[in-house]
Amino acid sequence: MDTATDEMNLKINITEDGPAARTLAITIPAEVVDERIEASYGNLQNQAQMRGFRKGKAPRHLLRKRFGQDVINETRGQLIMGAYQQAIQQNELRVVGDPDFPDELMEKPLEEGKEFSFEVSIEVAPEFDLPALENVAIKKPIFEIDESHVDNEMKQLAFRFGTPENIKKDFQPLDRLIGRASVDVEDHDGVFFETDKTLVVVPDVEDEGKGPVLGLLLEDLGERLEGAAIGSDIVFETVGPPAHERSELRDKKITINFHVTDCERITPLETETLVTTFGLEDEAMLRERLKLEIENRRDQEQRAAEREQVFEYLLDNTTLALPQKISEAQVARTIERQRMDLLYRGDNPEQVEKQLAEMRDQTQEQAINRLKLLFIMDKVARHFDIEVSDQEVNGRIAMMAQQRGERPDAVRTELQKTGGLQEVARQIMEHKAADRIVDQADVTEVPAADWNKEATEKAEKRKSGAGKKAASKKAAKKKTAKKAAKKTAGKAESKKKTTKKTK
Incomplete structure (x- = not known):
């Protein structure tokens, strides 16, 4: 041409x-x-x-x-x-x-x-056709907010605004360890990364010992922290996720040397003090305020669940070939997009980092799907002529600030430093595009319990499928190694026999 x-x-x-x-x-x-x-x-x-x-x-x-x-x-x-x-x-x-x-x-x-x-x-960007965007079958999870939800929110709030206390040893769940860390990566000469301000949170009981360190999910974090104290040197070993946004970490052995320099434990605020902190008259007013916030988050979660189904539908019904040399920047964008989404839902920064670590630990297939979704949603947005205004970006930042209990200008400054403003705009664009599909979908309401059960089964199925693929790949690798060893042994035996004949 x-x-x-x-x-x-x-x-x-x-x-x-x-x-x-x-x-x-x-x-x-x-x-x-x-x-x-x-x-x-x-x-x-x-x-x-x-x-x-x-x-x-x-x-x-x-x-x-x-x-x-x-x-x-x-x-x-x-x-x-x-x-x-x-x-x-x-x-x-x-x-x-x-x-x-x-x-x-x-x-x-x-x-x-x-x-x-x-x-x-x-x-x-790959060329592809979009599936039908009308009458997509969507399930809407329905659940009511009761006092137990408010109790849990009160507990989290009391912890968030609690009083920090320096601890030297006998660490407990949710204690916050701070220290120096250096990272060594297989096949990389010298120290790959080091920092003086690494945060490691002792896993909660429900986390079953798992937790993130420097963005990597460690299955044995709780076990590694047992018996630690200020001044301890702890070694964490793991393998880089195959879908990590940094290619030099993928499938590589990673060693993190962590020196504990400080630790703090949060003592939750008493309810009376918590009420005073928010400038309210009594506990009833605080509980009513929290209930409204929880209901607002529930509505966001419902919409998020509907969008996720739209994403699944588009992935299942769209055929496209990703560029072979997909850049690390594109992979990093999917991680940053997820970060913005979690912050928008109201998760605190530590919860966000934990979920991002779990996301990096996903399978290669899931990582590819996340990348495909970037191109699909971009085309859906162009199909609907979606535009994002500065006012919408400012509104989203204000909402994120409210969820985190921070000032909007502080959140904006943080986003500007990390390049997150562009991802906020993209998140809004994708949400608006997905919402257009939801608004013209065939929606069925289902109890939240049924929805959660179905979501868990899907997650287990994906995990099981990934495990089988990994086992198959490992077995194939082992078989190839055995075959190579056998071939080498055969050559050695042949050489040995030849030598004898020569003699």
């Missing part, structure tokens, strides 16, 4: 190397090369200060002699990036990840009077 852009009169040839892979062959005409080189010298002449000449008056031949190679290098870079951007825009290519330019491209000669050609490999 040959096209030409108006601005630079480029010649562009696009070759399809696969479902989502493209190679762009771009030729910049000689007259454009000359114009850009001349413009670069013109800019240099206006700015250069050379001995014996006033600013802007240095002769061109002296500039060429002294700065010629620098001008060529700078102009080459500008031409390449300018031509690449024009080629992408002209052909309306939705690029995924970073372009792959040849390593030697920046050494290729750029000469006046000659055209300049180069190639670049890219991956684009």
